[in-house]
Amino acid sequence: MPAQEGELFIKSFDYVMEGLGNRVRLGKLKFLYRDPVWFESIRIVHAFVEKHIDKALEAEHNRKVSGQSNEIENRRYILLNEMVKQTQDKLDLRSQILAVFMPSRDTTAFLVSNVFHVLARRPESWAKLRKEVLSFASQPLAFEVLKSMKYLQWIINESTYQAHKFISPKLISRTT
DSSP: OHHHHHHHHHHHHHHHHHHHHHHHHHGGGGGGOOOHHHHHHHHHHHHHHHHHHHHHHHHHHHHHHHTOOSOOTTOOOOHHHHHTTTOOOHHHHHHHHHHHHHHHHHHHHHHHHHHHHHHHTOHHHHHHHHHHHHTTTTSOOOHHHHHHOHHHHHHHHHHHHHHHHHHHHHHHHHHO
16 A cells, blocks of 8 residues: 555646646746645645655654664664754644655756666776775665765766756846
8 A cells, every 4th residue: 555655646736736836837827726636736735745644744753752862773764754843843744744745856866867868888897896885785775875986976976966067057048
């Protein structure tokens, strides 16, 4: 069931984003956009995120009750778990989490495709990256492990830089 629930969330999230685009294009007439599937998709997205917020709030409550410290060695970094340490306002948490998701989907897809495009044309870089990744093969994939892969970080940073270098002049020339 979790996979199906995740797929429903992704489909609903995509539909919500498409509807938001339609409402933006409508401008002052956005009140005319009354798609019932869009409103149901919003409900599904909110319910999915709120379920995870409730789990994180409960885990934080249990951590405080048991007297565990904030710093547990070898603990994975989970953004929502860190956020509930700052606020327990469910609406604020939901807004913050969705704000992280919204701009990241298209940007991430663009950057990942750019990385593979460049690596496909630079076999020496691909070989060096592959060697680094394979050296961590025995460890579980976690945020900290990814952060410790220096060559991977350099490739991601360079890709981000190249993407901004490519996109920014086009945006500036369109807006000036």
